[in-house]
Amino acid sequence: MHPAPELPLPDSSLQPSKIQIKGIKEGLLVLLGEGEWSEIRQALLEQLDRQGEFLRGARLALDVGDAILKAVDLGSLRDGLSERGLYLWAVLSNSPTTEQTAQMLGLETRLTKPRYASMDEYAHGGLHGVEEAVMVARTLRSGASVQYPGHVVVIGDVNPGAEIIAGGNVVVWGRLRGLVHAGANGDEGAVVCALDLRPTQLRISDQIALSPKRKGKPQPEIASLRNGAVVAEPWKP
Template sequence: MVLETDLAANMTSDVAISPAISHSSQVRLKKEGKNLMLLLPDETDSKGELSWSETWQELKHRLKSREQFWHNGGSVSLVAKDRLLDSRQLHTIAETLKEVELILATVCTNRRQTAVAAATAGYSVEQNKPGEASLNSEAKNPNTSELMAEPLYLRNTIRSGVEVRHPGTIIICGDLNPGGSAIADGDLFVWGRLRGVAHAGSAGNRKSRIMALQMEFTQLRIADQVARAPKVRPESFQPETAFISNKGISLARSDSFGKTYAFSVDGNYWQETNSIKNPKY
């Protein structure tokens, strides 16, 4: 069951309306099952700082003027679409939700700047391509890598409980902690310790790779392949690349991967280009 409420549709004559709030409000709360989504209007509909001020006031009015249909302490997914939000605005939204005992958990956006601000603030992130406004909106064609979004660069550690999704390559300058996850349609690079869940090629691209300076993963996924952490941890670490071989997900030294492996279009996996075998892998 989908329950959607609209501010203008729910106003009654005995409710005082702030002069700054438009009767044709575009701020919406949408409930799908147990999920509560907060949908903001497109930035193209109105411009400037006043637009953000109106949006904030509409949100406050919507949350406080009507009988709530959510559970206290519930998580909210913010669907920002193409609206550009900075860390200050995200904090304001989170504090406004907190006043009615709701928790901002996920930010879904088409804008890389908003995605970076949200991830830096510790929220789960799903970045969509322009035109995709909902969470997990559509299945994607695994053979359309040329249509992937520009890489998403994050200069912070992905903490436990945080999930970052991006329809392209993700580059993390920091750690991916246990309990955290990064999901990319393209490659996934962690310039730090990879100790959480990493999923590259999430739309089905088997050519995608996962690279980390230190592989201590909980789980690796590339396209439809899955690898779990070994029971015995290595005594030392070095930069490694995970990829799909004819045996599933394999690991190789990052410094020699490009010289040793090439992607086979016929086999749809990476294979060695010479006969040199490294017994470690």
């Protein structure tokens, strides 16, 4: 899976115990330096206290670098943050142990886009019959990824190297050249349609198909599962 384009890169040149707070689409991203966890934690809380009311109510993602953290460390930090009116929703880490800890506490371990899906919907899994859709009114370029438990509608192109993973149907008002997965939660009735359907790879439920080589004028097509195989048909108005 490609990282979201706005994912900040881990910064290897951080000074010890230097804390950076950045604004990102999903709220605030806090980059912690290296050092003793208790000191870092203290420094972070002090810095947040200095910012005072300004940050109150913010959604916070924490990049802890290489630090190996146990449930008690993260749990107490989360409490400390919530006392200050801050909501910790994600912990990014280079350590698998810390990632596991974070997941145990119900925290995200990557910056997905709440714009496309609320965390609750993900947690509840299968979304059969859900009629919710997300509208993406721009071209998805290589490296972009949209994941949504409901339907996905794109007005624009989906370029090679971009991907759409939807629980429901995928509709592309444009050229579909990237990877698309409809019915990703197992819905075999999901369909993919596009004005120009030439994905790198098309998946519906657990079936995978490649686009055949095609010449001539593009035409709108709908792909669906028929007898367990992906079939694409021209769309006739």
